[in-house]
Amino acid sequence: MSEWRADPVTGQWVIVAGDAPVRLRDFDLDEHPPETDLPCPLCEGHEQVAGHEILAVRENTPTNGPGWQLRVVPNRVPVLRVEAGGDSVRDGLFEHQPGLGAHEVVVESPRHDASWYTMPAPDLGTVLLAWRDRIADLRRDGRMKAALAFKNHGAKAGARLAHPHSQIVAMPRVPPRIDDELRGAERHHLATGHCVFCDLVAQELAAGTRVVAATPTCVALAPYASRAPFEVWLVPRHHAARFEAAPADDIIGLAAALHGVLAQMDAQLGRPAFNAVLHSAPYGAAVDAAFHWHLELVPRVLRATGFDIGTGTAINPVPAEKAARVLRGAAG
Amino acid sequence: MSEWRADPVTGQWVIVAGDAPVRLRDFDLDEHPPETDLPCPLCEGHEQVAGHEILAVRENTPTNGPGWQLRVVPNRVPVLRVEAGGDSVRDGLFEHQPGLGAHEVVVESPRHDASWYTMPAPDLGTVLLAWRDRIADLRRDGRMKAALAFKNHGAKAGARLAHPHSQIVAMPRVPPRIDDELRGAERHHLATGHCVFCDLVAQELAAGTRVVAATPTCVALAPYASRAPFEVWLVPRHHAARFEAAPADDIIGLAAALHGVLAQMDAQLGRPAFNAVLHSAPYGAAVDAAFHWHLELVPRVLRATGFDIGTGTAINPVPAEKAARVLRGAAG
Numbered sequence: 001m002s003e004w005r006a007d008p009v010t011g012q013w014v015i016v017a018g019d020a021p022v023r024l025r026d027f028d029l030d031e032h033p034p035e036t037d038l039p040c041p042l043c044e045g046h047e048q049v050a051g052h053e054i055l056a057v058r059e060n061t062p063t064n065g066p067g068w069q070l071r072v073v074p075n076r077v078p079v080l081r082v083e084a085g086g087d088s089v090r091d092g093l094f095e096h097q098p099g100l101g102a103h104e105v106v107v108e109s110p111r112h113d114a115s116w117y118t119m120p121a122p123d124l125g126t127v128l129l130a131w132r133d134r135i136a137d138l139r140r141d142g143r144m145k146a147a148l149a150f151k152n153h154g155a156k157a158g159a160r161l162a163h164p165h166s167q168i169v170a171m172p173r174v175p176p177r178i179d180d181e182l183r184g185a186e187r188h189h190l191a192t193g194h195c196v197f198c199d200l201v202a203q204e205l206a207a208g209t210r211v212v213a214a215t216p217t218c219v220a221l222a223p224y225a226s227r228a229p230f231e232v233w234l235v236p237r238h239h240a241a242r243f244e245a246a247p248a249d250d251i252i253g254l255a256a257a258l259h260g261v262l263a264q265m266d267a268q269l270g271r272p273a274f275n276a277v278l279h280s281a282p283y284g285a286a287v288d289a290a291f292h293w294h295l296e297l298v299p300r301v302l303r304a305t306g307f308d309i310g311t312g313t314a315i316n317p318v319p320a321e322k323a324a325r326v327l328r329g330a331a332g
Numbered sequence: 333m334s335e336w337r338a339d340p341v342t343g344q345w346v347i348v349a350g351d352a353p354v355r356l357r358d359f360d361l362d363e364h365p366p367e368t369d370l371p372c373p374l375c376e377g378h379e380q381v382a383g384h385e386i387l388a389v390r391e392n393t394p395t396n397g398p399g400w401q402l403r404v405v406p407n408r409v410p411v412l413r414v415e416a417g418g419d420s421v422r423d424g425l426f427e428h429q430p431g432l433g434a435h436e437v438v439v440e441s442p443r444h445d446a447s448w449y450t451m452p453a454p455d456l457g458t459v460l461l462a463w464r465d466r467i468a469d470l471r472r473d474g475r476m477k478a479a480l481a482f483k484n485h486g487a488k489a490g491a492r493l494a495h496p497h498s499q500i501v502a503m504p505r506v507p508p509r510i511d512d513e514l515r516g517a518e519r520h521h522l523a524t525g526h527c528v529f530c531d532l533v534a535q536e537l538a539a540g541t542r543v544v545a546a547t548p549t550c551v552a553l554a555p556y557a558s559r560a561p562f563e564v565w566l567v568p569r570h571h572a573a574r575f576e577a578a579p580a581d582d583i584i585g586l587a588a589a590l591h592g593v594l595a596q597m598d599a600q601l602g603r604p605a606f607n608a609v610l611h612s613a614p615y616g617a618a619v620d621a622a623f624h625w626h627l628e629l630v631p632r633v634l635r636a637t638g639f640d641i642g643t644g645t646a647i648n649p650v651p652a653e654k655a656a657r658v659l660r661g662a663a664g
Contacts, residue, residue: 007557009516009528014557015647079639079647092535093528094556150638158637167639175643184341196341196425203424224426225339225346277642298641305490306482307411307499309630310609311507315411317349 002079002099004088004173012176015099017079041076042163044068044110051076054104055133057126070126071107072134072168078103080169082141102138102170106130106149107163114164116153117262117271125255131168131278132251136244138170139283146174146282149243154273157300166276174282181279182287189290197292198239209321212328213260217253220261222324227314229302230269230323232261234295241291243280254295261297264327272299334411334431336420336505344508347431349411373408374495376400376442383408386436387465389458402458403439404466404500410435412501414473434470434502438462438481439495446496448485449594449603457587463500463610464583468576470502471615478506478614481575486605489632498608506614513611514619521622529624530571541653544660545592549585552593554656559646561634562601562655564593566627573623575612586627593629596659604631 002017041049044066051073053064061067080101088097108127109119116124131149138147151166152159174182188196201219204210212220212232221233234257236250243251258276265272280293308314318326334349373381376398383405385396393399412433420429440459441451448456463481470479483498484491506514520528533551536542544552544564552566566589568582575583590608597604612625640646650658 005557007516007555008532009520010512011516012512012557013645014559015645016557016651017647017649093532094535148639148642150642152637156635158635158640169639171643175645177642177644180342180344180644184339184343187343188341200340200425203426223339225337225344225348227346275638275641277638279642296642298638300635303488303490303632304636305484306607306609306630307480307501308490309607310480310482310509310611310628311503312509312512313345313347313507315347315349319348 001081001084004097004099006088006095008093008095013173015079017099040112040161040163042105042107042161042165043112047071050105050107055130055137057130066110068110069123070109070130072130073105073107075103075105075167080171097172100143100172102141102144102168104134104168106134106166106168108166109164112163115271116151116164116258116276117266119164119259121256121259122252124259125252127166128251128255128258129248131166132244132246134168135170135280138168139244141170143172144170145284146171146178147244147280148175148178149278151274151276153275154300156273157275159273174285178279178282182282182285182291185290185292186287195239195290195292197235197294201235201237210324212264212324213257215253215257215260217250218257220257222320222327224320226316226318226320226323228298228300229316229318230265230272230299230327231316231320232265232297232323232327234258234261234297235292236294239292241281241288241293243278243293246293258295258297261327264329265297265299268326268329269299269301272301274299333413333416336429336431338420338427340425340427345505347411349431372444372493372495374437374439374493374497375444379403382437382439387462387469389462398442400442401455402441402462404462405437405439407435407437407499412503429504432475432504434473434476434500436466436500438466438498438500440498441496444495447603448483448496448590448608449598451496451591453588453591454584456591457584459498460583460587460590461580463498464576464578466500467502467612470500471576473502475504476502477616478503478510479576479612480507480510481610483606483608485607486632488605489607491605506617510611510614514614514617514623517622517624518619527571527622527624529567529626533567533569542656544596544656545589547585547589547592549582550589552589554652554659556652558648558650558652558655560630560632561648561650562597562604562631562659563648563652564597564629564655564659566590566593566629567624568626571624573613573620573625575610575625578625590627590629593659596661597629597631600658600661601631601633604633606631 053071055072057070058068084098084100086098135147147170210222275298277296281291385403387404389402390400416430416432418430467479479502542554607630609628613623
């Protein structure tokens, strides 16, 4: 079983994921493509291997059989489990807690060779709607304080399986990066009475230089203090703190904007590996006026160095204005 | 010129490193070994390319010529510069400041094929003593609030040159990760009157399970809440907040312990890429009783995923006790 552990100096929590035997050959994954000779557990026809479906998009086909567009299943090697109850325990300077949480896999297509870069916008919409439904459902477990939906595309982004999939994790604590955003949004709201993301979208649309794309429902920005080259935030124009409460039209609008930005990344950068991370208000937080859900796309074209690791400060060689210019297809 | 930029939501600072033309071929560096056909700028005989020495360890040989053991030179592509003066400027939600700081390269050996894995302990001591001297010297610039010494070993750890080198950066602000440690250390000191690192070393020596090695001057630990598999902290037994004020004996003791830990990593893991990061008290901080300098070694055997990036929470598949057992050479 995994456990949560608090750093004895900073108090920051880490997930120690289980105690399976250490096999050194499991590491350095990034040297190898994620593809293997083993049958893909996520392909159509392997539903029994992938696991019993929690949610599926299928038309009159039997549950847990073939004939589906999307399935959500429990992660076979979960980093957190809903069964892992128990309080946190102290031992001198150390504090730990059983690895409570939920960890699900969204199998995004029956096709092994599908990809966010090639899926039509409605299929991306199906994925995002499944995220919404699962995040809404996991909220019913009162022990969970936050959920995160994310995708690793490509080995360089940490993907271990080539078959298109994303992941949903629900957690009994608010993660530090979401907490930082939340506090910043609350500071801004207290000072101005406005949502910082709404103000940001307005300022960026007026300036124009960091706008990657703008659709009727969504604005894609190269964030001013981007941590990674060509990072893009997709921010819905309609203010809402919680993705799971967003109307379907906003989510379908996000999918259309995402499809467009991925086409820009494809055309200008050649399908880089990326992480996509959904930031939505933590379940219990009373931040409906201050927070604003959004999707962060982080291309993985540079390695973190000792500077990043030692300081927690990113060094980004591509200013956001240049990233936006490149992605819009203008001269770099 | 580079600049510091504050994230408009979290307030966290990022370094936007210059505005050189974006060349897409410069990215995805990790696919390629850092070795190239170009002459190595750091090799003996190329002193004019590497730059004028700020510090050198040499015996009666002319400054900036061959015949040296170690040289410190300005980084040829600095992310921060001492010439970059100026206050921070606000533009609506955005805040930026010229890229003030210092960025130096420690050329650790005249030999291109030397490596921390093969250098004898006294040569590692020469490197660490150069770090100390440079951090002490950069402190004289009152604009600098903190310095970081770090090393990237291997392309997977972000190294761009194969020639053994490390880097010193001085900064006008305290980086978030150091700040988190400082605050935690101050909380502990306020509550107990003790240094948290001294207490940690005592608890770990008593428990034994996470001790990788112990020498007369230094304890090497797999940290309880390790963020990465096989992460090791080298903590001097003698309490001191500032590396630059440490006695030479403690630094030579650290070099000996480091040499031993690298031999353990070599034997058990096969010379993984790693980052080494020195954590020392920020220049101005009055934390002499609460903080304790140490060196963090982070093997780079796993890729960050969307979970790490989205939450700021690490998932580590190797518990610290197992990492210590493996590194000690016991059965995994």
